[in-house]
Amino acid sequence: MALSRQQHLELYYWMQLNRKLEDLLTVMFRQNKVVGGVYSSLGQEATSVGTAYALEKRDWIAPMIRNLGAVLVKGYRPRDILMQYTAKSGSPTGGKDGTAHFGDLHEKRMVSPISMLGDLIPVMAGIGLGARYLGRNEVALTWIGDGGSSTGVFHEGLNFAAVQRAPLVLVLENNQWAYSTPNYLQARLIDFADRAKAYGIPGVIVDGNDVVAVYETTKQAVEQCRRGDGPVLIESKTFRRKGHAQHDPAAYVPKWMLKEWEAKDPILRYEKYLTAKKLWTEKEKNDILARIDRELKEGQAEAEASPLPPAERAAEGVYCDGCHEIRAEWKRSPKPVKPGKNTAQWFEGKSPALAPSLGASQERKEKAVVGPSNPGHGKNAKLKKHKKQRKQRK
Amino acid sequence: MALSRQQHLELYYWMQLNRKLEDLLTVMFRQNKVVGGVYSSLGQEATSVGTAYALEKRDWIAPMIRNLGAVLVKGYRPRDILMQYTAKSGSPTGGKDGTAHFGDLHEKRMVSPISMLGDLIPVMAGIGLGARYLGRNEVALTWIGDGGSSTGVFHEGLNFAAVQRAPLVLVLENNQWAYSTPNYLQARLIDFADRAKAYGIPGVIVDGNDVVAVYETTKQAVEQCRRGDGPVLIESKTFRRKGHAQHDPAAYVPKWMLKEWEAKDPILRYEKYLTAKKLWTEKEKNDILARIDRELKEGQAEAEASPLPPAERAAEGVYCDGCHEIRAEWKRSPKPVKPGKNTAQWFEGKSPALAPSLGASQERKEKAVVGPSNPGHGKNAKLKKHKKQRKQRK
């Protein structure tokens, strides 16, 4: 599982490409070339890149607005993103939508987000389940913010995924702020990983500014999914070092906090690490930076050369009328799978066939009933678990 | 806090009234006098009655469909409920709505539910917050099923209540089934009380068929709310011994399971307890039963005497046009309360003014970062908490 030298350099390349692409977007925003806002992931690049890098080509992502790093790792080029932000005809959506709102179901396996936070979670659970039904061992990964974790659909999606043991990795990118809202107005939690406890799934915490840690933690989560053990929630602790978007000076963020996190910059940290570990040469670094520079220049040129879309395109494409051939890709014989049993059968005398294994909670000791109990019907009685009850009946 | 003899008899009265009222409804249903379905709480009476009995008159409830016991404790009479179920003109809603869908904002302090599960949770949080703003120390209590705990609004409501420390007691009535759906298809949990961990609030478990335990656990929760410490989730473990509603024979419930829970009948258990503890006489028991009999007869007579509502009433009451005087009842001077500070101030050097105290989670040891970390930037580094960071800066 250890990363090769080559992989280290790739991680570095993606993080720098992520950052420098956003720098370029900021410049273009100031030049009024961007339509709409620019959302910065400054300081969060290790999370986007490290998580996406842990996936295979067959796996699925759905990015949030601050996950351009992941979009790049998944195979999109700067030109695609620049055209999305400048609303050009050649953009992946042809100008219909902007920012990170695009995707591709066939080559890249990326699902477009919508603005409403949380909605991607059940969708990605559905992708994971659907792939499993088709006989394909594919993992779906998406991100959610500390803020987005308060949405109802976060709960519905993750609970459903847990019950169905969908191969879903949910990265909760805790960057401490949701627009102007600090975490303690978002949830009464120190660790957002605790959200996982409501679903009986693992909730692991990772230093989100440590790209190697992010990568390795995600890799483990992906493997758990690949084994069929169901979803994992990863809380990545990091920090949003710019405002919510370009228009927001983020005056509400205390200076000391910002400074503290500047010191933890994931790219600088990684550079030091690569140097200390002698994983690269100065020349390699410079080559990477030069390559990024070149790619961004090319991308920008291509994007700027693309015209705005023709107006009449606005009227097209509401319905899919023969424009797509829709066909499921089977990796097994599409025969009906084993019929389910009815509930009574599941219960009768044996471990419920559909009951999910309960992971950590199964190992816990049986808990005492909280609150006093009146005598005559079992003082301080332990609440019996089904399993125990079944045993007794035998 | 120990219950007086009189209180024990009252608890018994309410539980029996609850059960016998539902027996009567079932009879009337078979006689085609009921409009719509009848939802039985057979076996769950201790939960409805014990929770509601822990409240004061000033406190608020919002019942679910199986909480007729609580509705009675809150002061409604059998006639009200019988008229709701028979859609009579004299019903609390005048025939506009049925079943437990009624309420009263002034005398009884009961909010009408709607069918959509979970929606009451933020509403009752709002009642708690509103009362606090008005200077009134009132607690709001509502119920949710094991099934209803999967709704998005459960999550949004309870998370919001936790952040705001709203005086809200949420009783999660785990009766093992949601319509035909067994718990293990609802959540990957043994204890639904674990849902509380996602919100940093206490989640306590109580034997839901033990009315005294239910009462005392709820009483403690209400006191925590009264002290201003925020919401409590109580999981009451019980069992739905009839089908979802009259039409449902519940063939999906295994026989042994039903039998097991019949043996735990909350009323029989309580009778044995009262007898063993010499808390009542045979005569008192008979008097209570006779009183219930009489009250139900009277209630039924009254309900049956009420006509169906006049048809034109259907067109009335969409808007409140002067039909209600709307006035908040202040228990303090309605002056603007202390202005808030801005976020930066909250953070600067001191414990955030608005940050909720973190309860149990505050006491936990700082957790190691899960997943490997790369050297050079803190091998196996502990993730520093804000508090610690602030200390270091001083």
Add this chain to the structure above:
Amino acid sequence: MPVMTYVQAVGRGLWEEMERDPAVLMIGEDIGVYGGAFKVTDGFLAHFGRERVIDTPISESAIVGAAVGMSYLGLRPVCELQFIDFIACCFNQITNFVAKSHYRWGAPVPMVIRGPAGGGVHGGPFHSQNPEMYFVHTPGLKVVCPSSAYDAKGLIKAAVRDNNPVLFFEHKFLYRRVKEEVPEDDYIVPLGQAAVRREGRDLTLVTYAAMVQVCLDAAEQLEKEDGLACEVIDLRTLLPLDKETILSSLRKTNKLLVVHEDTRTGGIAGEIAAMVMEEAFDQLDGPLMRVTSLDTPVPYSPPLEEYFLPNAAKVVKAARDLARY
């Protein structure tokens, strides 16, 4: 030909589609062992297995969301909402995720969302609603409201095969009251085509779902008592709307009465009114008139609900007014 109820016809259509195409899946609350609150999927679990008949937690947004994900893989999930009223709980997923997907980034969403709609069964405010107009007003969806068992089967099969998201509103008043011969063949009723249920030259009643029978009853009475020959159009699909069938009837009768069980303000009658003015104003020999439910929630008590709903008497009265115009 076997005789089937409307609800059986829906189930039969779904069964046939599942047999035909392994990409078709069912997802919803209590649809497995229990076979759904109205038994539409009775027996499906045992036959098709738990991977294709997915019992979910009470999470409408997760149901629709997961179905979207599956549809992105080329599967054809059918979501059951236990009562259509709960569609409000996944409104965001439907209107923002589902409806806009193909337009925004070319990702088709071949899925169906179905469930029991409509009143007349004393279900009260939350088990009787007609939510069709929320979705007729949302570009990107198709909206289907069958009135007969034959159509129920043919339309659900067409909905499953459609490459777009289809909302399929079954009228629960008709579930067991409509009983008729339904072919065992693999036939579909195409989406977007209205049906003329009765021919007439004096005026046209435009309607759908449970109101079709109400209009046929009214037409019968008007024929007998007034000698008025009413044409009755069953829209079947509300979006896309079959304008041509409405307009060609209008060209014959020159008078339109729209009858819908949905509440009045913002109902489909308005849309039809605007459409006929745009397309055939000079064909109107009188105003388009409407008979609808009241602009209130659906009340629970039987006399209130009767007052709230359209019925044959109200249609007859309006038709007479219109005929006299």
Add this chain to the structure above:
Amino acid sequence: MPVMTYVQAVGRGLWEEMERDPAVLMIGEDIGVYGGAFKVTDGFLAHFGRERVIDTPISESAIVGAAVGMSYLGLRPVCELQFIDFIACCFNQITNFVAKSHYRWGAPVPMVIRGPAGGGVHGGPFHSQNPEMYFVHTPGLKVVCPSSAYDAKGLIKAAVRDNNPVLFFEHKFLYRRVKEEVPEDDYIVPLGQAAVRREGRDLTLVTYAAMVQVCLDAAEQLEKEDGLACEVIDLRTLLPLDKETILSSLRKTNKLLVVHEDTRTGGIAGEIAAMVMEEAFDQLDGPLMRVTSLDTPVPYSPPLEEYFLPNAAKVVKAARDLARY
């Protein structure tokens, strides 16, 4: 009289209501320290305190739900949705809990739900929507769409004082583009009353929100180039609809053109079409016509959005067709 932008006028109206009545509260995302995404509540937290200016988690259903609870105590909460598009995330609470409360059990819900709606600012499919018809079609609500700074202040104050739930859709295109003198007085603009923005005898343009200026520009051009005198009606409140103002204009001009930024099918033009046919069919010297957005999601790229939206040129063209009719 101070000069204010539309967005400032909304904020000013809310501030005055909070000063006047301690029962008025604000609840929403980022409305406290930050003062709201569009700064409507800037300075409110410091002045009114955190009990009256409640910053919430990202939980629209909790915002609306909590407001309902507060309103049950006689408080008058005002919910801010950061963009009105997110109203889809609390659709169930609004349409089922809020709208039906008074009808079902006599519990009034004096609350306001407000936020920035509308397009023209290249906000794309999720930051440009016009959701008004979903709520015009829901009995129990009121729906307000101001077009001027004066109205914005007067209507928001009326909305806060109303004993019913009011949806208040602010048009974000107008937020800073509309700038005018607004009295410092405590005035209200009553709900349910339309305004005649320009008098004319040849035809009537019925519209609201950002389309009012578009219609006034078109009217100007039609006057100059065609000598056509257009009357322009600003509906201001969509529910309840001010039928009388529309009908009395129709009685004068005998021709109606409805212009709305909302998508076409199921938009308010249809409802008006049905209403005028019912009430004044014989006054129509031509079909009611409509100029609306396309039946698509709101596209992102400027040329696409321009093509999608109504504009003065499209109104002029339709008005000429109608005038010639």
